[in-house]
Amino acid sequence: MSDVLSSEVVVIGGGVIGTAIAYYLCKEGAEVMIVEEDDLASGASGACDGFISLQTKQLGSHLDMARESAQLFPSLVEDIDVDIEYNPCGGLMLAKTAEQLKELKARAKKLKAAGLEVDILSPEEVESHIPGISKDIKGASYCAADAQVNPYKLALGLAQSAQNAGATILKGCKVENIVVTNNRVREVDTSAGSIHSRRVVCAAGTGSNQIGKMIIVDIPILPQRGQILVTEPREPMLNVIVSGAEYLGTKANIEELMPKEEEYAKLGLGFTAEQTASGNILLGSTREFAGFDNETTPDAINAIAKNAMDFIPWIKDLDVIRSFAGLRPYSPDGLPILGTVKGVKGFYMATGHAGDGVCLAPITGKLVSELVLDGETSMDIEPFSLYRFK
Numbered sequence: 054m055s056d057v058l059s060s061e062v063v064v065i066g067g068g069v070i071g072t073a074i075a076y077y078l079c080k081e082g083a084e085v086m087i088v089e090e091d092d093l094a095s096g097a098s099g100a101c102d103g104f105i106s107l108q109t110k111q112l113g114s115h116l117d118m119a120r121e122s123a124q125l126f127p128s129l130v131e132d133i134d135v136d137i138e139y140n141p142c143g144g145l146m147l148a149k150t151a152e153q154l155k156e157l158k159a160r161a162k163k164l165k166a167a168g169l170e171v172d173i174l175s176p177e178e179v180e181s182h183i184p185g186i187s188k189d190i191k192g193a194s195y196c197a198a199d200a201q202v203n204p205y206k207l208a209l210g211l212a213q214s215a216q217n218a219g220a221t222i223l224k225g226c227k228v229e230n231i232v233v234t235n236n237r238v239r240e241v242d243t244s245a246g247s248i249h250s251r252r253v254v255c256a257a258g259t260g261s262n263q264i265g266k267m268i269i270v271d272i273p274i275l276p277q278r279g280q281i282l283v284t285e286p287r288e289p290m291l292n293v294i295v296s297g298a299e300y301l302g303t304k305a306n307i308e309e310l311m312p313k314e315e316e317y318a319k320l321g322l323g324f325t326a327e328q329t330a331s332g333n334i335l336l337g338s339t340r341e342f343a344g345f346d347n348e349t350t351p352d353a354i355n356a357i358a359k360n361a362m363d364f365i366p367w368i369k370d371l372d373v374i375r376s377f378a379g380l381r382p383y384s385p386d387g388l389p390i391l392g393t394v395k396g397v398k399g400f401y402m403a404t405g406h407a408g409d410g411v412c413l414a415p416i417t418g419k420l421v422s423e424l425v426l427d428g429e430t431s432m433d434i435e436p437f438s439l440y441r442f443k
């Protein structure tokens with residue numbers, strides 16, 4: 054990149070969040086450049102599950118956003134040339150103890166009152182969804198609106214559509230500095246040269262803290278590691294996305310649903326399983342704070358496998374072919390950080406989606422695009438302001 058480039062908007066980060074923002078900006082005719090230090094979906098978006106899970110969201114703005122987002126997926130399927138493997142399959146959350154089932158029932162009541170259909174299923178009903186499931190299962194909550202998607206293909210598809218609409222994608226190009234003069238963003242300096250731009254969106258995932266430092270703003274994002282096992286591809290065996298109640302416990306910090314075993318508690322282990330369109334079953338997952346170390350670990354791999362077989366005994370008949378770890382961009386309360394910063398015009402944040410970024414990508418893209426182009430959003434994003442932490 055020799056000449057100085059320019060763009061109406063620069064989006065930092067080519068994960069599901071950055072590409073969704075670029076996609077919606079391009080739909081409105083904006084001139085967009087995605088700057089990605091590695092490759093598209095090389096961060097958390099390429100090392101995660103594809104749950105579009107509504108029943109796991111916090112009541113209030115988080116759930117409202119997720120529901121809006123879920124409704125946008127069918128339009129993406131229509132619009133994007135890449136098959137994003139969207140599957141409106143429904144989701145089960147399994148209880149292994151009476152205490153967990155009580156919690157799930159109470160939660161289902163609140164979710165229903167908020168307008169989300171969540172039913173409590175008996176062990177027999179759970180068995181009809183997942184034949185051969187453990188006899189220890191006491192019941193489950195079932196949300197028909199839960200779905201799944203291929204997150205990697207989602208990011209690639211959104212990026213390709215944005216590119217078809219005129220976006221430029223700079224891969225292997227690291228943002229090193231952001232020039233601000235007279236309280237306004239003017240330029241983005243990258244490893245490949247400078248880009249003149251008056252509007253910059255930080256969708257840098259776990260790199261967001263570094264980006265914030267460039268404009269002297271603390272964006273409090275920590276990497277939260279999650280590890281996953283991948284089985285050999287098989288014929289369709291799992292027709293819902295599945296999680297254990299501990300998954301919600303570790304995700305939303307619900308004391309009653311936290312894993313009781315010390316080993317699992319240390320790893321933040323909660324059971325998840327989904328079968329992808331190619332037939333592989335993804336088994337998860339952990340929630341660990343291990344800095345920027347995105348390697349898998351033997352203790353976690355063993356624990357995930359053991360836990361998965363406790364929920365679904367026939368998992369033992371499948372070969373595990375690989376494992377991977379991703380780093381969730383985690384804010385102090387586990388919710389996204391969306392919006393502007395005080396004193397720096399033209400800088401926007403879309404980060405901190407933690408374990409929900411795939412689900413929330415479409416609505417984040419839409420709302421941030423509105424914010425950048427119109428200065429206001431069709432949904433209230435104030436609950437996700439950076440300043441809730443001050």
Ligand SMILES: Cc1cc2nc3c(=O)[nH]c(=O)nc-3n(C[C@H](O)[C@H](O)[C@H](O)COP(=O)(O)OP(=O)(O)OC[C@H]3O[C@@H](n4cnc5c(N)ncnc54)[C@H](O)[C@@H]3O)c2cc1C
Binds near residue numbers: 258260405406412
């Ligand atoms: C194990 C696991 C399971 C998960 N399961 C689910 C799930 O089922 N459903 C769900 O909704 N969510 C899930 N998530 C969460 C989801 O993966 C994330 O919330 C989402 O991918 C975050 O997307 P992002 O675009 O913000 O970040 P990322 O995908 O990490 O993208 C950020 C990008 O910014 C780039 N970048 C950083 N700094 C710079 C810089 N200085 N210059 C240029 N580029 C830079 C990075 O290279 C990276 O590609 C899971 C996560 C993990 C780890």
